[in-house]
Amino acid sequence: MTDTIEALKSLARHIRLTSVRMTHCAPSAHVGGSLSMADLLAALYGGILRVDPANPKWEERDRFILSKGHSCAALYAVLANKGFFPEAWLDTFYRDGGKLFGHATHTGIPGIEVSTGSLGHGLPIACGMALAAKLDGQKHRIYCMLSDGECDEGSVWEAALFAGHHGLDNLVVIVDYNKIQSLGHTKEVLDLDPFAKKWEDFRWATREIDGHDMALIDSTLRQVPFEAGRPTCVMAHTVKGKGVSFMEDKLLWHYRNASVDEYAAAVAELKS
Amino acid sequence: MRTAFIKELEEQAARDPRVMLITGDLGFTVFEPFIKRFPKQFLNAGVAEQNMTGVAAGLALSGKIVFTYSIANFPTLRCLEQIRNDVCYHKANVKVVSVGAGLAYGALGSSHHALEDLAILRALPEMTVVAPGDPFEAAAATEAIVRHDGPCYLRLGKAGEPAVHPRAPGFTLGRAIRVRDGGDLTLIATGTMLKACADAAAKLEAEGISTRLLSMHTVKPIDAEAILLAAEETGAVMTVEEHGVIGGLGGAVAEVLAQGASKRVPFAIMGVKGGFCRIVGSQDYLKAQFGLGVDDIVARAKALVVPV
Numbered sequence: 001m002t003d004t005i006e007a008l009k010s011l012a013r014h015i016r017l018t019s020v021r022m023t024h025c026a027p028s029a030h031v032g033g034s035l036s037m038a039d040l041l042a043a044l045y046g047g048i049l050r051v052d053p054a055n056p057k058w059e060e061r062d063r064f065i066l067s068k069g070h071s072c073a074a075l076y077a078v079l080a081n082k083g084f085f086p087e088a089w090l091d092t093f094y095r096d097g098g099k100l101f102g103h104a105t106h107t108g109i110p111g112i113e114v115s116t117g118s119l120g121h122g123l124p125i126a127c128g129m130a131l132a133a134k135l136d137g138q139k140h141r142i143y144c145m146l147s148d149g150e151c152d153e154g155s156v157w158e159a160a161l162f163a164g165h166h167g168l169d170n171l172v173v174i175v176d177y178n179k180i181q182s183l184g185h186t187k188e189v190l191d192l193d194p195f196a197k198k199w200e201d202f203r204w205a206t207r208e209i210d211g212h213d214m215a216l217i218d219s220t221l222r223q224v225p226f227e228a229g230r231p232t233c234v235m236a237h238t239v240k241g242k243g244v245s246f247m248e249d250k251l252l253w254h255y256r257n258a259s260v261d262e263y264a265a266a267v268a269e270l271k272s
Numbered sequence: 273m274r275t276a277f278i279k280e281l282e283e284q285a286a287r288d289p290r291v292m293l294i295t296g297d298l299g300f301t302v303f304e305p306f307i308k309r310f311p312k313q314f315l316n317a318g319v320a321e322q323n324m325t326g327v328a329a330g331l332a333l334s335g336k337i338v339f340t341y342s343i344a345n346f347p348t349l350r351c352l353e354q355i356r357n358d359v360c361y362h363k364a365n366v367k368v369v370s371v372g373a374g375l376a377y378g379a380l381g382s383s384h385h386a387l388e389d390l391a392i393l394r395a396l397p398e399m400t401v402v403a404p405g406d407p408f409e410a411a412a413a414t415e416a417i418v419r420h421d422g423p424c425y426l427r428l429g430k431a432g433e434p435a436v437h438p439r440a441p442g443f444t445l446g447r448a449i450r451v452r453d454g455g456d457l458t459l460i461a462t463g464t465m466l467k468a469c470a471d472a473a474a475k476l477e478a479e480g481i482s483t484r485l486l487s488m489h490t491v492k493p494i495d496a497e498a499i500l501l502a503a504e505e506t507g508a509v510m511t512v513e514e515h516g517v518i519g520g521l522g523g524a525v526a527e528v529l530a531q532g533a534s535k536r537v538p539f540a541i542m543g544v545k546g547g548f549c550r551i552v553g554s555q556d557y558l559k560a561q562f563g564l565g566v567d568d569i570v571a572r573a574k575a576l577v578v579p580v
Contacts, residue, residue, distance in 0.1 A: 106362065114333070115361055118353055124323040125358055128330020135312060136334070155354070158323035165318075 005215050012042035016243045017270050018077035024263040026094035032253035034074035036178035036238040043217040045078045053083040056110040062140050063113050067122025068147035069104040084111035120153025127159050130171040143172045149181025152190050164203030169225040172232040178240040196235040204233040211236030273429040276407035280414040285310045296321045296342035321346050325354035332364035343372045344386045359423045360398040367417050367424045374514025376430040378555040382548045391519025393425045394492045401492040403427040405466025406436040409489050412443035429464040436466050446490045448498040454482035457577045458502035458509050462488045462521040465512045472569035494524045500532050508538040508577045517543040538576045
């Protein structure tokens, strides 16, 4: 078990290093939100999701939808690491004529279920996939990663209401609650709290966890659904920019990409 | 048209269990037989069109053929980005159905008038746009879009539209139906203006203007061949739609003529002008106010082919 957790931590470190490199080289924004969900992605792709990189369209696979599509560097990093596509593609992120767009994009990218980028789109699609699985008696699950700022969108709550009403217990939402959105802290922009209670009130079986405690993330995700007949919400408390001290909890790192010196410092810290 | 649509959809649902119907909490007294026969193929998504469309995309990406249904602008403009990103970008097999095209919900006012939908939906990549002209065409279009793999928009009238065709016509997506032939002018109608155009064509004929009538049930992809042939053979073209005059059928035909016609031909676009409706009234009343009656079509056509 300890070995497993150590392996997941190692994968998370790889995701962080790769995300920082990709956004530095691109250059692009959104490194902060990639770092905040790195541990969650590592747990998912390190053992929770039933997926097959050699057969990405396998019918019984679990579906993962990154609704916060702007944090795609981290997703691309883990998909390449797992062998969905060549690592070399990562160097083409944002590049003229490259393979990887700056938002999660399904066209020609194995392992990306749906294209996102405009916020509030992932969860309704996930609901449709979960409903289809129920109708067809299939056992796979649908996982959907949301940002906190994205929950300003009304469509998220339309979908939350829908999933609760239909008892979609094959649907798992993970909220990367890093407390910072585009122009400020979520508390200042549009306060979401009591955030977990909102999901609970929409009939989601909800648990709040430290989104950087790998053993807790792993054990929590192994317990879904928390309740038969109810969709699952994991409210993961995270830190934007987690792992690189000068990026942590800083609005600046929603946008900024690391300079050469900052990149070197970030790599040194992540490797230490 | 609504009745023809739902009857045909029942046929399709019986034939193919992948066919599903999702409504945004509308369709009172319309869907009951469908729900009774196919409870597992029906879903009321509530008054939440963005989610309805995203759910439809998710179902379609899982192998279903999904119809979303509501009235006027609700299944289209309210959730336009879901249609663009979730449905069209993924080439999801979703068929968006709107009932109450144009001014059908006359006295309910501008919120319920669908006058920009053809222009806007037509602009979306991957989207096929269909506006049948009578109940026969509505049934045929329903079957055709079930068979068509990819996003479609089906623009229906309301209820009680008269049949224009004497019997079910041959129907192919993207191919106009020649309702009558003539040599002096071509009227191109889409959707709910087909009947008025048929009546106008008969009147024009009686006045010595031989009129071809095309039912352009598919606005996208538009039947460029039929349009260019009409220009070539009849020398004048006029489009008629229960829709704004920007970017709809008229715009689509103009794009074809301007870029493809071998000679200049007199051309006119008839539709709803002047923006938001400020007059209270029924569909027929409003159509008359906006100059979309049979005699208006006749007068405009005559002016086009017989210059004063």
